[in-house]
Amino acid sequence: MQTEPQKRISVSALKVWRISGVIKAAIEWAIAVTAIIIIHIFNGPLWVSVILIAIAIILTYLHIFLFPSIRWKRWRxxxxxxxxxxxxxxxxxxxxxxxxxxxxxxxxxxxxxxxxxxxxxxxxxxxxxxxxxxxxxxxxxxxxxxxxxxxxxxxxxxx
Missing domain, CATH: 2.30.29.30 (Pleckstrin-homology domain (PH domain)/Phosphotyrosine-binding domain (PTB))
Incomplete structure (x- = not known):
């Protein structure tokens, strides 16, 4: 069996993927804020807004920090x-x-x-x-x- 590929992509890929993550996170936050505003206008439950904020925070961390690092370490x-x-x-x-x-x-x-x-x-x-x-x-x-x-x-x- 052949060994795994050894060549890595540029470490600058991390910066590029993190910038892309910021763009994704901004879109997700815009959707979350819009949903929270709509929930607030129609007197929806507060817990839904809290869950949306928690999800947006988690997705922001994943898209900007965790996924680019794992992706770069894996790519060969x-x-x-x-x-x-x-x-x-x-x-x-x-x-x-x-x-x-x-x-x-x-x-x-x-x-x-x-x-x-x-x-x-x-x-x-x-x-x-x-x-x-x-x-x-x-x-x-x-x-x-x-x-x-x-x-x-x-x-x-x-x-």
Whole structure:
């Protein structure tokens, strides 16, 4: 059996995922506050408002602190001549092997938050799916994109 992939994504991914967590938490708080206002307008029970606030606090902690840390510690990848091996997940651990002969094309993508931290994600496309290696340093993402596309061409020529 092959060993688990060893390469890690950038530690700056934590910052990016925490910023995304802040955005999610802000949306959740907006929903909670709206629900509390509606409950208050219709003289609803106070305990419902307290529960909504408690849920919002817990979700804020999970999205900003806990989930990004676990996600970063778990995320691993490795590119070999025959396959791309990824390991990811928080509650459900997923290990994926993508054969090079199945790779059709490779992209690098950057959203505004990734761009601010000079990160990019590599997306490997097959006929049926797309597999992402998130939050790599820009130069590493470009090198990886070129390397995977080169290996995919070689694998295609061998078939």
């Amino acid at each position: 990848y490795e590119v070999r001549e025959e396959e791309i091996d990824t390991l990811e997940g928080i509650f459900i651990i997923s290990r994926t092997l993508v054969p090079m002969v199945r790779v059709q094309h490779v992209d690098t993508v950057q959203g505004p938050i990734l761009r601010k931290y000079k990160l990019a994600s590599v997306i490997v496309h097959t006929a049926a799916t797309a597999h992402e290696i998130p939050a790599l340093e820009e130069s590493e993402a470009e090198e990886l994109r070129f390397y995977i596309s080169k290996l995919a061409r070689v694998a295609e020529d061998d078939v």
